Structure formats: C-alpha cells, structure tokens
Amino acid sequence: MQQNRLFDDFARLMTDAAGAAQGVRREAETMVKAQIERMLRDMDVATREEVEVLRDLVASLRAQNDALAARVAALEAKPSEAKPSEAKPSEKPASAKARGAASGGTATA
Structure with missing residues (x-):
C-alpha cells in the first residue's frame, strides 16, 4: 500500500506541476501579446478596418479612373469637326485695313 x-x-x-506550467504559459502569452500590441500601437500600424476601407476606396477610384480613361479614348477617337467660328488664329480672315495694305490701296475703316 505504501507504493500505491x-x-x-x-x-x-x-x-499540479502541469497545471502550474499551463498557468505560467498563459501568463507568458498574455505578457508577450500585450508587449506586441504596445509595439504595434507605437509603430502607428494601420488596423484591419482601416486597410479594408482603403482597399474599397482604391477599388472605387480605379473603376472611376478606368471609366474616365475610356471616355477620353472615345473622345479622342472622334474625328475633330472644326466649327467655322472655331477657326485657328492663323486662319482668321484679314481685317479690311490689312487687306487694303496688302493690295496696295488705302483702306477706310
């Protein structure tokens, strides 16, 4: 019975030793986790929520950018139809004074 x-x-x-070891392990994990969280806070690392918001924003902006690029490409592909009132400065009709001087006559304004 003594042996029993x-x-x-x-x-x-x-x-008891196993229970104590588990307690020490839990305490060590808690301390390490707290230390890591403190370091991350000090490093000003973005949270998961902030990253998800930024990801959604970037996806929206990318879609807008693609739509605008397609619109610009469509506008550039259209043949340029110059309206008569939109003539280039070098194509403006000469004034009466300039025409008269060019033809050697006198112009009256």
Missing part, C-alpha cells in the same frame, strides 16, 4: 500512496502523491505532484 507514493504513486498517488507522484501523480498529484505531476498534475
């Missing part, structure tokens, strides 16, 4: 009691005491001791 010895095994019981040893088993109880091992169980």
Whole structure:
C-alpha cells in the first residue's frame, strides 16, 4: 500500500506541476501579446478596418479612373469637326485695313 500512496502523491505532484506550467504559459502569452500590441500601437500600424476601407476606396477610384480613361479614348477617337467660328488664329480672315495694305490701296475703316 505504501507504493500505491507514493504513486498517488507522484501523480498529484505531476498534475499540479502541469497545471502550474499551463498557468505560467498563459501568463507568458498574455505578457508577450500585450508587449506586441504596445509595439504595434507605437509603430502607428494601420488596423484591419482601416486597410479594408482603403482597399474599397482604391477599388472605387480605379473603376472611376478606368471609366474616365475610356471616355477620353472615345473622345479622342472622334474625328475633330472644326466649327467655322472655331477657326485657328492663323486662319482668321484679314481685317479690311490689312487687306487694303496688302493690295496696295488705302483702306477706310
């Protein structure tokens, strides 16, 4: 019976040691986690929510950019139809004074 009691005491001791080891492990994990969180806060790292908001914003802006690029390409592909009132400066009709001087006559304004 003495041997049985010895095994019981040893088993109880091992169980207590395992429980204590788990407690120490949990405490160490808690301390490490707190330290890591503090370091991340000090580093000003973006949170998951902030990253998701930015990802959605970038996707929206990319879609807008693609739509605008397609619109610009469509506008550039249209043949340029110059209206008579939109003549280039070098194509403006000469004034009466300039025409008269060019023809050698006198112009009256």
